[in-house]
Amino acid sequence: MGKPVLGILASGRGTNLQSIMDAIAEGQFSAEIGLVITDNPKAKALERAQMAGIANICVERKKFAKREVFEQSLIAELRKHHVEHIVLAGFMRILSPVFIREYKNHILNIHPALLPSFPGAHAHRDVLAYGVKISGCTVHFVDEGMDSGPIIIQAAVPVMDDDTEDTLAARVLKQEHIIYPRAIALYLDGKLKIEGRRVFIKE
Template identity: 75%
Template sequence: MSKPILGVLASGRGTNLQSIINAIDAGQFAAEIGVVITDKPEALALERAKDAGIIGICINRKEYNTREDFEKALIKELHAHNVEHIILAGFMRILSPLFIREYKNHILNIHPALLPAFVGAHSHRDVLEYGVKISGCTVHFVDEGMDSGPIIIQSAVPVEDNDTEDTLAARVLEQEHIIYPKAIELYLNDRLQINGRKVLIKS
């Protein structure tokens, strides 16, 4: 039986990509990463892909006049590598309905806060400014809104009085590396059922 093929989209260091590579290597779930695509040529995720023997490609957003043209290039490349499921791993682009419809209910993302609170690109800053006592991370399906898709798994992280964005981010990232592979495992093993806004985990 062939393994499901994942396409990982990243923009930065690729630490969540690495946690997924490690989970596959450890046999946590059966899958193949068909391609890693970044939108920035300097993204370290490309080096992680190369080190793991995975095809890594940059589709530079700056080289496309419109978001539609950029996303069509993404989709073309994903199709070329027979990708069935999309894993966003620090991909700092909001995907349009064009892309979402192409892979509806087959796109997972991890967000460094407890959704629905603190959406967007500056979660740790916003958490500290607001003064909440607990933050964390969320794995969710991607829909056409911003960080608004049905929630799969969350993990809570206490916010310390002396936290900076960097110290909080580091502790949240540790949990990201645990729950993202777990969520992918549940997803690929067909244990997730979307029921409106709720995701039910089947035994």
């Protein structure tokens, strides 16, 4: 039986992609990254994939008149590379119900806040504006809502009085690089059971 094949969707620097590649290299879990897709031709994630010898492609949203056609292109590329499981690593687009149903309960995402608080694209800004004392990150299954899928694991970090968005983001990112590979390992090992909104970890 072959290794599970992951498809990584990213839009930016690719640091979570790197943490996943490192985790595979270190034997934290057994998987193959079949394809890295970005929607941003300048994404450093493309460089990271190229340097690692991983198939990669940029599919720009602006080249498609409709989101449905854009997403069908994504799905076609994923199928071409035999991808079974989707890992969102800083992919800055909301996926439609059509895409999500195609990979139901097989899409993982990491969000830089303690969901269900502060969903959306500006989590660190919102955290600081609200004045909370604890923030963190969340790995969750992706459903048809905005950062609303069942939560797998979370990690907390303190919010300092002198934090900026950048300093808070850097502290949270360190935890992202720890918990995302851990969550992927649990998922691929079949140790996650979804019941309603709750995810149970089977030992």
